[in-house]
Amino acid sequence: MGFYDRDYYRGDSSRREYYHIQTQQSWVFAIIVVNIMIFAANFIRGDNVINNLLMMSSSTLYHPAEWWRLITCAFAHANFQHIFFNMFALFFFGPLVERRYGPTEFLCFYLVTAILASLAWGILNLEKSASMLGASGAISGVVMLVIWNYPRMLVYVFGIIEMPMWLMGAFYIGLDLFGVLGYSGERNIAYAAHLAGTAFGALYAWQKWRFCSIPYFFTSAYWKERARKRKFFHPKDYIDSYNDSDKDDTERTEQVDAILRKISEKGQDSLTWNERRILKRASEEYQKKHKPK
Numbered sequence: 001m002g003f004y005d006r007d008y009y010r011g012d013s014s015r016r017e018y019y020h021i022q023t024q025q026s027w028v029f030a031i032i033v034v035n036i037m038i039f040a041a042n043f044i045r046g047d048n049v050i051n052n053l054l055m056m057s058s059s060t061l062y063h064p065a066e067w068w069r070l071i072t073c074a075f076a077h078a079n080f081q082h083i084f085f086n087m088f089a090l091f092f093f094g095p096l097v098e099r100r101y102g103p104t105e106f107l108c109f110y111l112v113t114a115i116l117a118s119l120a121w122g123i124l125n126l127e128k129s130a131s132m133l134g135a136s137g138a139i140s141g142v143v144m145l146v147i148w149n150y151p152r153m154l155v156y157v158f159g160i161i162e163m164p165m166w167l168m169g170a171f172y173i174g175l176d177l178f179g180v181l182g183y184s185g186e187r188n189i190a191y192a193a194h195l196a197g198t199a200f201g202a203l204y205a206w207q208k209w210r211f212c213s214i215p216y217f218f219t220s221a222y223w224k225e226r227a228r229k230r231k232f233f234h235p236k237d238y239i240d241s242y243n244d245s246d247k248d249d250t251e252r253t254e255q256v257d258a259i260l261r262k263i264s265e266k267g268q269d270s271l272t273w274n275e276r277r278i279l280k281r282a283s284e285e286y287q288k289k290h291k292p293k
Contacts, residue, residue, distance in 0.1 A: 027107040028094035032087050035135060038075050039083045051076045055133040056118055058125040070122070074114035076133040086135045089143065097145045101210075102270030108211035109204065113141035113197050120196030124180075137193035143169065144201025173198060210269065256282045 042050040054076040056069035077083035098106040117137020151166040179191030259275050
Protein backbone atom coordinates (compact mmCIF):
# COMPACT_ATOMS: atom_id res chain seq x y z
CA MET A 1 0.00 0.00 0.00
CA GLY A 2 1.52 3.34 -1.10
CA PHE A 3 1.05 6.82 0.31
CA TYR A 4 -1.75 7.40 -2.19
CA ASP A 5 -3.67 4.53 -0.60
CA ARG A 6 -3.77 5.96 2.91
CA ASP A 7 -7.22 6.54 4.33
CA TYR A 8 -6.83 10.26 4.92
CA TYR A 9 -5.56 10.81 1.39
CA ARG A 10 -8.85 9.63 -0.05
CA GLY A 11 -11.37 12.42 -0.58
CA ASP A 12 -14.91 12.27 0.78
CA SER A 13 -17.61 11.02 -1.51
CA SER A 14 -19.46 13.61 -3.58
CA ARG A 15 -22.62 12.90 -1.62
CA ARG A 16 -20.99 13.90 1.67
CA GLU A 17 -19.25 16.90 0.12
CA TYR A 18 -22.50 18.01 -1.44
CA TYR A 19 -24.10 19.05 1.84
CA HIS A 20 -21.04 20.43 3.60
CA ILE A 21 -19.77 23.99 3.76
CA GLN A 22 -16.80 24.77 6.01
CA THR A 23 -17.95 28.25 7.00
CA GLN A 24 -14.68 29.13 8.75
CA GLN A 25 -12.67 29.02 5.52
CA SER A 26 -15.29 28.84 2.78
CA TRP A 27 -15.47 31.37 -0.02
CA VAL A 28 -18.79 29.84 -1.03
CA PHE A 29 -20.26 30.93 2.29
CA ALA A 30 -18.65 34.38 2.01
CA ILE A 31 -19.98 34.95 -1.53
CA ILE A 32 -23.50 33.95 -0.47
CA VAL A 33 -23.38 36.31 2.51
CA VAL A 34 -22.14 39.23 0.37
CA ASN A 35 -24.89 38.66 -2.20
CA ILE A 36 -27.58 38.51 0.48
CA MET A 37 -26.25 41.64 2.19
CA ILE A 38 -26.27 43.62 -1.06
CA PHE A 39 -29.76 42.41 -1.91
CA ALA A 40 -31.04 43.27 1.58
CA ALA A 41 -29.48 46.74 1.47
CA ASN A 42 -31.02 47.44 -1.92
CA PHE A 43 -34.39 46.14 -0.76
CA ILE A 44 -34.37 48.24 2.42
CA ARG A 45 -33.52 51.41 0.50
CA GLY A 46 -36.33 50.70 -1.92
CA ASP A 47 -35.02 53.02 -4.63
CA ASN A 48 -32.80 50.51 -6.50
CA VAL A 49 -29.81 52.86 -6.22
CA ILE A 50 -27.42 50.06 -5.20
CA ASN A 51 -28.43 47.80 -8.08
CA ASN A 52 -28.14 50.68 -10.55
CA LEU A 53 -24.63 51.32 -9.26
CA LEU A 54 -23.49 47.71 -9.56
CA MET A 55 -25.21 46.50 -12.73
CA MET A 56 -23.68 46.69 -16.19
CA SER A 57 -25.38 47.92 -19.33
CA SER A 58 -24.91 47.22 -23.01
CA SER A 59 -22.84 50.42 -23.24
CA THR A 60 -20.44 49.52 -20.40
CA LEU A 61 -17.82 48.13 -22.76
CA TYR A 62 -17.64 51.50 -24.52
CA HIS A 63 -16.54 53.15 -21.25
CA PRO A 64 -13.31 51.64 -19.81
CA ALA A 65 -13.77 53.66 -16.62
CA GLU A 66 -16.84 51.53 -15.89
CA TRP A 67 -15.35 48.10 -16.59
CA TRP A 68 -15.46 47.35 -12.87
CA ARG A 69 -19.15 46.69 -13.45
CA LEU A 70 -18.16 43.45 -15.20
CA ILE A 71 -17.61 41.94 -11.75
CA THR A 72 -19.91 43.98 -9.52
CA CYS A 73 -22.99 43.06 -11.55
CA ALA A 74 -22.47 39.46 -10.41
CA PHE A 75 -23.23 40.50 -6.83
CA ALA A 76 -26.57 42.22 -7.47
CA HIS A 77 -29.98 40.62 -8.07
CA ALA A 78 -33.27 41.94 -9.35
CA ASN A 79 -35.72 40.25 -6.97
CA PHE A 80 -36.11 37.55 -4.34
CA GLN A 81 -36.68 34.75 -6.84
CA HIS A 82 -33.55 35.78 -8.73
CA ILE A 83 -31.23 35.67 -5.73
CA PHE A 84 -32.90 32.61 -4.17
CA PHE A 85 -32.31 30.28 -7.11
CA ASN A 86 -28.78 31.56 -7.73
CA MET A 87 -27.71 31.21 -4.10
CA PHE A 88 -29.54 27.88 -3.83
CA ALA A 89 -27.45 26.50 -6.70
CA LEU A 90 -24.24 27.98 -5.28
CA PHE A 91 -24.98 26.54 -1.84
CA PHE A 92 -25.35 22.99 -3.13
CA PHE A 93 -22.82 22.90 -5.97
CA GLY A 94 -20.20 25.38 -4.74
CA PRO A 95 -18.80 23.22 -1.89
CA LEU A 96 -18.12 20.35 -4.28
CA VAL A 97 -15.95 22.59 -6.44
CA GLU A 98 -14.33 24.39 -3.52
CA ARG A 99 -13.30 21.17 -1.79
CA ARG A 100 -11.94 19.67 -4.98
CA TYR A 101 -9.92 22.67 -6.15
CA GLY A 102 -9.30 24.47 -2.87
CA PRO A 103 -10.83 27.74 -1.52
CA THR A 104 -8.38 30.14 -3.19
CA GLU A 105 -8.61 28.44 -6.57
CA PHE A 106 -12.40 28.40 -6.28
CA LEU A 107 -12.53 32.14 -5.59
CA CYS A 108 -10.25 32.92 -8.54
CA PHE A 109 -12.30 30.71 -10.83
CA TYR A 110 -15.60 32.22 -9.66
CA LEU A 111 -14.49 35.83 -10.17
CA VAL A 112 -12.83 35.21 -13.54
CA THR A 113 -15.88 33.31 -14.77
CA ALA A 114 -18.16 36.14 -13.64
CA ILE A 115 -16.08 38.66 -15.60
CA LEU A 116 -15.97 36.54 -18.75
CA ALA A 117 -19.72 35.87 -18.59
CA SER A 118 -20.40 39.60 -18.29
CA LEU A 119 -18.00 40.32 -21.14
CA ALA A 120 -19.71 37.78 -23.40
CA TRP A 121 -23.13 39.23 -22.65
CA GLY A 122 -21.86 42.76 -23.26
CA ILE A 123 -20.35 41.87 -26.64
CA LEU A 124 -23.56 40.25 -27.84
CA ASN A 125 -25.65 43.21 -26.71
CA LEU A 126 -23.49 46.14 -27.82
CA GLU A 127 -26.14 47.48 -30.17
CA LYS A 128 -29.02 47.01 -27.75
CA SER A 129 -30.34 49.06 -24.86
CA ALA A 130 -30.21 46.56 -22.01
CA SER A 131 -28.73 45.96 -18.58
CA MET A 132 -27.62 42.87 -16.69
CA LEU A 133 -27.13 41.78 -13.10
CA GLY A 134 -26.90 38.45 -11.32
CA ALA A 135 -24.46 35.68 -10.46
CA SER A 136 -25.84 33.08 -12.86
CA GLY A 137 -22.93 33.34 -15.31
CA ALA A 138 -20.37 32.50 -12.63
CA ILE A 139 -22.61 29.82 -11.13
CA SER A 140 -23.02 28.22 -14.56
CA GLY A 141 -19.25 27.78 -14.61
CA VAL A 142 -19.33 26.23 -11.13
CA VAL A 143 -22.07 23.82 -12.18
CA MET A 144 -20.04 22.87 -15.26
CA LEU A 145 -17.13 21.84 -13.03
CA VAL A 146 -19.48 19.68 -10.99
CA ILE A 147 -20.76 18.05 -14.18
CA TRP A 148 -17.20 17.45 -15.33
CA ASN A 149 -16.01 15.94 -12.05
CA TYR A 150 -19.19 14.19 -10.91
CA PRO A 151 -21.14 13.38 -14.10
CA ARG A 152 -23.04 10.46 -12.56
CA MET A 153 -24.02 12.17 -9.32
CA LEU A 154 -27.81 12.09 -8.99
CA VAL A 155 -29.73 15.34 -8.52
CA TYR A 156 -33.39 16.28 -8.44
CA VAL A 157 -34.53 18.79 -11.06
CA PHE A 158 -37.44 20.88 -9.79
CA GLY A 159 -37.14 18.80 -6.63
CA ILE A 160 -38.93 15.78 -8.10
CA ILE A 161 -37.19 14.51 -11.27
CA GLU A 162 -34.09 12.43 -10.53
CA MET A 163 -31.32 12.47 -13.12
CA PRO A 164 -27.50 12.35 -13.32
CA MET A 165 -25.57 15.60 -13.39
CA TRP A 166 -24.54 15.21 -17.04
CA LEU A 167 -28.15 14.93 -18.14
CA MET A 168 -29.23 17.90 -16.06
CA GLY A 169 -26.37 19.91 -17.56
CA ALA A 170 -27.38 18.95 -21.10
CA PHE A 171 -30.96 19.97 -20.33
CA TYR A 172 -30.06 23.45 -19.08
CA ILE A 173 -27.45 24.04 -21.78
CA GLY A 174 -30.14 23.23 -24.32
CA LEU A 175 -32.47 25.77 -22.72
CA ASP A 176 -29.76 28.43 -22.86
CA LEU A 177 -29.03 27.67 -26.50
CA PHE A 178 -32.71 28.05 -27.36
CA GLY A 179 -32.74 31.32 -25.45
CA VAL A 180 -29.70 32.76 -27.25
CA LEU A 181 -31.21 31.82 -30.60
CA GLY A 182 -34.40 33.66 -29.69
CA TYR A 183 -36.68 30.65 -29.33
CA SER A 184 -37.49 31.33 -25.68
CA GLY A 185 -40.35 33.56 -24.67
CA GLU A 186 -38.41 34.87 -21.66
CA ARG A 187 -36.40 37.95 -22.66
CA ASN A 188 -35.10 38.94 -19.21
CA ILE A 189 -32.60 36.10 -18.86
CA ALA A 190 -28.92 36.53 -19.81
CA TYR A 191 -28.59 33.28 -21.76
CA ALA A 192 -25.30 34.39 -23.30
CA ALA A 193 -23.77 34.85 -19.84
CA HIS A 194 -24.92 31.36 -18.84
CA LEU A 195 -23.36 29.78 -21.92
CA ALA A 196 -20.14 31.76 -21.54
CA GLY A 197 -19.78 30.61 -17.94
CA THR A 198 -20.49 27.02 -18.93
CA ALA A 199 -18.03 27.13 -21.84
CA PHE A 200 -15.25 28.57 -19.70
CA GLY A 201 -15.90 25.99 -16.99
CA ALA A 202 -15.58 23.18 -19.54
CA LEU A 203 -12.40 24.68 -21.02
CA TYR A 204 -10.91 25.20 -17.54
CA ALA A 205 -11.54 21.56 -16.58
CA TRP A 206 -10.44 20.16 -19.94
CA GLN A 207 -7.16 22.11 -20.04
CA LYS A 208 -6.60 21.60 -16.29
CA TRP A 209 -5.89 25.29 -15.77
CA ARG A 210 -5.08 26.43 -12.25
CA PHE A 211 -5.00 30.11 -11.32
CA CYS A 212 -3.01 29.32 -8.19
CA SER A 213 -0.26 27.91 -10.41
CA ILE A 214 0.25 31.17 -12.28
CA PRO A 215 3.02 32.41 -9.89
CA TYR A 216 4.85 29.09 -10.43
CA PHE A 217 4.86 29.82 -14.17
CA PHE A 218 7.40 32.60 -13.54
CA THR A 219 9.85 30.42 -11.60
CA SER A 220 12.94 28.72 -13.00
CA ALA A 221 11.70 25.33 -11.74
CA TYR A 222 8.73 25.48 -14.12
CA TRP A 223 10.89 26.08 -17.19
CA LYS A 224 13.45 23.49 -16.15
CA GLU A 225 10.68 20.93 -15.86
CA ARG A 226 9.31 21.86 -19.29
CA ALA A 227 12.80 21.55 -20.74
CA ARG A 228 13.28 18.15 -19.11
CA LYS A 229 9.97 16.85 -20.50
CA ARG A 230 10.85 18.10 -23.97
CA LYS A 231 14.39 16.71 -23.69
CA PHE A 232 16.04 20.07 -24.29
CA PHE A 233 18.87 18.84 -22.06
CA HIS A 234 19.91 15.56 -20.54
CA PRO A 235 17.86 14.44 -17.53
CA LYS A 236 21.07 13.97 -15.51
CA ASP A 237 21.60 17.71 -15.67
CA TYR A 238 18.25 18.37 -14.04
CA ILE A 239 18.59 19.59 -10.46
CA ASP A 240 15.93 17.82 -8.47
CA SER A 241 14.23 20.07 -5.92
CA TYR A 242 13.68 17.06 -3.71
CA ASN A 243 17.04 15.44 -2.88
CA ASP A 244 16.64 12.17 -1.03
CA SER A 245 20.20 12.22 0.23
CA ASP A 246 19.55 15.40 2.20
CA LYS A 247 16.60 14.01 4.15
CA ASP A 248 16.30 11.00 6.39
CA ASP A 249 13.23 8.79 6.54
CA THR A 250 11.69 10.68 9.46
CA GLU A 251 11.87 14.06 7.73
CA ARG A 252 10.51 12.56 4.54
CA THR A 253 7.54 11.00 6.31
CA GLU A 254 6.73 14.27 8.08
CA GLN A 255 6.85 16.13 4.77
CA VAL A 256 4.56 13.62 3.08
CA ASP A 257 2.13 13.68 6.00
CA ALA A 258 1.95 17.48 5.78
CA ILE A 259 1.12 17.25 2.07
CA LEU A 260 -1.58 14.66 2.69
CA ARG A 261 -3.13 16.81 5.40
CA LYS A 262 -3.21 19.67 2.92
CA ILE A 263 -5.05 17.43 0.45
CA SER A 264 -7.56 16.47 3.14
CA GLU A 265 -8.22 20.13 4.02
CA LYS A 266 -8.00 21.90 0.66
CA GLY A 267 -8.26 19.24 -2.03
CA GLN A 268 -5.73 17.55 -4.30
CA ASP A 269 -5.74 20.37 -6.83
CA SER A 270 -4.39 22.81 -4.23
CA LEU A 271 -0.97 21.11 -4.36
CA THR A 272 1.97 22.83 -5.99
CA TRP A 273 4.02 21.13 -8.68
CA ASN A 274 6.83 20.39 -6.21
CA GLU A 275 4.44 18.89 -3.64
CA ARG A 276 2.98 16.58 -6.28
CA ARG A 277 6.48 15.49 -7.27
CA ILE A 278 7.47 14.79 -3.66
CA LEU A 279 4.31 12.78 -3.04
CA LYS A 280 4.72 10.73 -6.20
CA ARG A 281 8.38 9.99 -5.48
CA ALA A 282 7.64 8.97 -1.90
CA SER A 283 4.79 6.70 -2.98
CA GLU A 284 6.97 4.97 -5.58
CA GLU A 285 9.76 4.39 -3.04
CA TYR A 286 7.31 3.08 -0.47
CA GLN A 287 5.87 0.59 -2.94
CA LYS A 288 9.35 -0.60 -3.95
CA LYS A 289 10.33 -1.23 -0.33
CA HIS A 290 7.15 -3.17 0.39
CA LYS A 291 6.91 -5.03 -2.90
CA PRO A 292 6.12 -8.73 -2.34
CA LYS A 293 9.04 -11.02 -3.11
